[in-house]
Amino acid sequence: MTPLLLSHFALASALGAGRARTVAALREGRSGLRPCGFETVRLPTHIGMVDGLDAAPVTGALSAYDCRNNRLALLALEQDGFLEAVAVARRRYGADRIGVFAGTSTAGILETEQLFRRRDPATGELPAGFHYRETHNTYSVADFVQQVSGLSGPAFVVSAACASTAKAFGNAARMMALGLCDAAIVGGADSLCLTTLYGFHSLQLTAEGPCRPFDEARSGISIGEAAGFALVERADRAEGGIALLGIGESSDAHHMSSPHPEGLGARLAMEKALASASLAPGDIDYINLHGTATRVGDAAEDQAISGLFGDRTPCNSTKGQTGHTLGASGIVEAIIAALSLEQGFIPPSPMTMRLDPALRSRYQVEGQVRPLNRVMSNSFGFGGSNCSLILGHAP
Amino acid sequence: MRLHVEGIGLAGPGLPDWAAGAPVLAGRAAYEPAPVVLAPSALLPPAERRRMTETVKLALAVGSEAVAGAGREAGDLPSVFASSGGDGATITAILDILASEQREVSPTRFHNSVHNAPSGYWSIATHSRESSTSLCAHDFSFAAGLLEAAALAVAEARPVLLAAYDVPYPAVLHAVRPIHSTFGTALVLSPERSVASLATLTLSLERGDGAETRMAAPALEDLRTGNPAARALPLLAALAEGAARDVALPLMAGNLLKLAVVPMAPS
Numbered sequence: 001m002t003p004l005l006l007s008h009f010a011l012a013s014a015l016g017a018g019r020a021r022t023v024a025a026l027r028e029g030r031s032g033l034r035p036c037g038f039e040t041v042r043l044p045t046h047i048g049m050v051d052g053l054d055a056a057p058v059t060g061a062l063s064a065y066d067c068r069n070n071r072l073a074l075l076a077l078e079q080d081g082f083l084e085a086v087a088v089a090r091r092r093y094g095a096d097r098i099g100v101f102a103g104t105s106t107a108g109i110l111e112t113e114q115l116f117r118r119r120d121p122a123t124g125e126l127p128a129g130f131h132y133r134e135t136h137n138t139y140s141v142a143d144f145v146q147q148v149s150g151l152s153g154p155a156f157v158v159s160a161a162c163a164s165t166a167k168a169f170g171n172a173a174r175m176m177a178l179g180l181c182d183a184a185i186v187g188g189a190d191s192l193c194l195t196t197l198y199g200f201h202s203l204q205l206t207a208e209g210p211c212r213p214f215d216e217a218r219s220g221i222s223i224g225e226a227a228g229f230a231l232v233e234r235a236d237r238a239e240g241g242i243a244l245l246g247i248g249e250s251s252d253a254h255h256m257s258s259p260h261p262e263g264l265g266a267r268l269a270m271e272k273a274l275a276s277a278s279l280a281p282g283d284i285d286y287i288n289l290h291g292t293a294t295r296v297g298d299a300a301e302d303q304a305i306s307g308l309f310g311d312r313t314p315c316n317s318t319k320g321q322t323g324h325t326l327g328a329s330g331i332v333e334a335i336i337a338a339l340s341l342e343q344g345f346i347p348p349s350p351m352t353m354r355l356d357p358a359l360r361s362r363y364q365v366e367g368q369v370r371p372l373n374r375v376m377s378n379s380f381g382f383g384g385s386n387c388s389l390i391l392g393h394a395p
Numbered sequence: 396m397r398l399h400v401e402g403i404g405l406a407g408p409g410l411p412d413w414a415a416g417a418p419v420l421a422g423r424a425a426y427e428p429a430p431v432v433l434a435p436s437a438l439l440p441p442a443e444r445r446r447m448t449e450t451v452k453l454a455l456a457v458g459s460e461a462v463a464g465a466g467r468e469a470g471d472l473p474s475v476f477a478s479s480g481g482d483g484a485t486i487t488a489i490l491d492i493l494a495s496e497q498r499e500v501s502p503t504r505f506h507n508s509v510h511n512a513p514s515g516y517w518s519i520a521t522h523s524r525e526s527s528t529s530l531c532a533h534d535f536s537f538a539a540g541l542l543e544a545a546a547l548a549v550a551e552a553r554p555v556l557l558a559a560y561d562v563p564y565p566a567v568l569h570a571v572r573p574i575h576s577t578f579g580t581a582l583v584l585s586p587e588r589s590v591a592s593l594a595t596l597t598l599s600l601e602r603g604d605g606a607e608t609r610m611a612a613p614a615l616e617d618l619r620t621g622n623p624a625a626r627a628l629p630l631l632a633a634l635a636e637g638a639a640r641d642v643a644l645p646l647m648a649g650n651l652l653k654l655a656v657v658p659m660a661p662s
Contacts, residue, residue, distance in 0.1 A: 096602060096650070105509060109486075116494040116567075124567055132571045138481065138510055138531035143647065152648035154600060156532040156539040159481075159510030167528055174546040178396065180600050194493045199505030249526035251518035253470075256446075257506040268524055382506055383515025385527065 001173055001247065001276045003395055004232050007089075007240035009187075010082035011228035011335045012072060013322045014048030018079040023339050029350035029367060031321045033210040033222050038192050039110070045206040048224025048323025049192060050075065058144075065144045067108030067135035068225075073145060073189040076227035085231055086149045089183050089238075099181040100155035101171040102142040103164025103188035105327035105381075107157075108135030110193035141189050145229070153181045157188070159327065161381030162290075163249075164188060165228070166330025166389055170247050172232050182237070187229030190327035196223055203257060211293035211324070213317035213349060214302070214363045216356040218293040224323020228331035230338075235394055242338040243394040245374065246277025252384025258296055259380060263304030266290075266378065269386035270308055273376065277390045281309045284390070285372040286346050288333045290380045291317020292324045298359065301378065305361040314364045320351030330379040330387060337375040337391045344371045396545045396599075399592040400634060401554065402464030404457030404581035406431055407618060407625060412460055419615075420628065421635035426614050431577040438520035446503050447516065449562050450482040453579040454513035455520060458558045461581035465591045467554060469521035472583070473547055474556040476514045476529045477540025479623035480574060482507060483564035490567075513558070536561075537580075537626045538644040538652045544584055545598050554585035559624040575621030580631060588659075594634055597655040606651060608642045630654055 014032025015025035058066040172184035207220035252265035348367030410416035418424035433452040511529035532539035544557035560579030608629035633640035
């Protein structure tokens with residue numbers, strides 16, 4: 001593929017809002033995970049929660065869009081001059097020439113969950129004031145971002161579970177390659193809700209303590225919430241240090257909620273990403289793994305990594321710090337990859353105490369300061385949906 | 396962007412498949428609405444077949460029909476799935492449970508609640524490891540899916556499957572988001588002409604409000620406006636008529652997807 005600049009990017013997660021807080025937490029090995037005290041949820045698990053969202057409603061002309069998911073999206077958009085950069089791009093290209101390709105898995109379903117508790121006991125009807133299109137519908141986050149940004153190009157939501165916001169880069173790349181837009185906002189948001197907390201618990205996929213990727217004693221995920229966005233532009237039309245060099249998408253053809261045991265779909269996504277970047281496995285300096293800390297998920301990804309990269313390529317997962325931010329994990333980890341490249345470091349994996357000796361890839365528990373040229377980021381989801389990204393320095 | 400339509404799948408009230416539905420959409424047969432009857436896909440192993448939701452049945456039925464019409468191997472095709480609401484029954488069941496004291500969500504229900512459940516089942520059913528995406532653009536989901544499927548087919552220079560489908564919500568959410576019928580459609584789109592090509596489709600993205608193509612027959616126009624996936628009907632009618640036609644499908648923020656439909660000359 002033709003490399004695409006990530007000319008600006010911004011995020012908010014349990015590590016804090018903005019690039020500086022994210023980098024500081026990553027480098028210090030600080031985790032954003034804490035015991036679950038979210039809403040009325042009382043489950044024995046840890047979560048990665050973003051503070052302050054309850055006190056930051058969406059107001060004004062877009063108040064119908066007010067929900068935790070759009071609040072989180074707005075918090076990310078407001079970081080590090082991102083909306084200002086979008087405004088500059090809007091003047092350069094035109095509002096209708098910038099696409100919005102966003103991902104989410106649950107959008108604003110938290111508010112629907114709360115309204116269902118307040119249904120009329122006699123009629124079963126929902127209380128008034130439910131904004132379905134603006135909050136509940138899966139498209140709401142792209143619609144909201146498009147309106148906040150004053151854009152009017154093509155827009156849609158990719159909802160392919162935990163691969164959503166990684167795959168959205170592919171949509172932007174195709175639309176831009178075909179001239180359907182000149183630039184794009186890629187990213188999205190997934191916020192805490194009862195559906196995912198109780199849902200993953202029902203599948204026995206949530207850990208009690210903070211999740212421990214690739215640990216011998218790993219026992220499941222810690223659900224987190226996050227939002228992140230990248231302004232994607234063509235390298236010949238904008239300035240920027242970090243570029244998307246390759247993307248690979250595949251399906252597992254195996255099971256709805258557990259990965260192919262040998263990681264065949266995951267490996268195929270990584271192979272396609274390498275091919276699209278015209279790179280070999282040895283060209284990758286660090287892999288930010290999907291690494292959610294489930295027993296089978298980590299083992300399957302390990303098989304895919306060790307099969308393709310052997311035991312040479314440093315890799316680890318940052319989900320012990322951020323939690324598994326589900327549909328947002330693709331953009332969060334793409335931005336972590338971009339920050340690692342920009343500032344020359346591999347983040348540590350502080351929640352991993354004792355590496356699982358059965359896993360063979362070169363999992364790095366300690367962080368490292370070193371220049372990186374190319375970083376791969378993996379995102380895999382329910383339905384066997386896989387996506388692998390390769391980022392590097394702009395050509 | 397120029398694509399060739401190779402296969403078409405259809406399931407809607409009174410439109411049980413493309414063979415029976417095309418004469419109705421072309422105005423050559425009377426439209427008689429009838430309930431949509433969906434069978435679980437025989438392609439799936441029994442365990443998965445038991446877990447299929449109506450949305451999954453619908454997506455797999457129209458996808459299989461389009462692929463069979465194109466004479467392609469389903470497993471070879473990258474795919475785009477588009478839906479406004481996902482599986483409303485599954486989501487409502489989870490919302491009901493979460494509003495109760497117990498909050499015991501069924502694991503199968505939870506994995507069926509994801510927007511990409513049809514894509515996941517399709518991949519399992521067809522043994523396809525090709526890329527597959529699942530999109531949503533509220534009322535514009537079909538047009539957004541068509542735009543992405545066309546871009547994917549052109550970018551990858553290979554045929555692609557598009558499936559679009561929506562089912563009604565149960566009563567509580569139906570009151571705020573009325574989807575009046577079950578409707579699904581699928582297209583196999585190829586950048587190259589083949590023996591299976593039925594028509595060429597030239598797509599362009601334009602600016603402009605309010606110029607969307609409607610259905611002439613009131614009952615079909617009600618069907619079109621009553622289900623987001625049925626926004627495909629003007630395109631399907633043009634394909635059924637077998638005459639050159641221009642179709643405009645609205646997209647978000649004042650965009651229009653303009654389609655020039657030209658049937659293949661009989662060979």
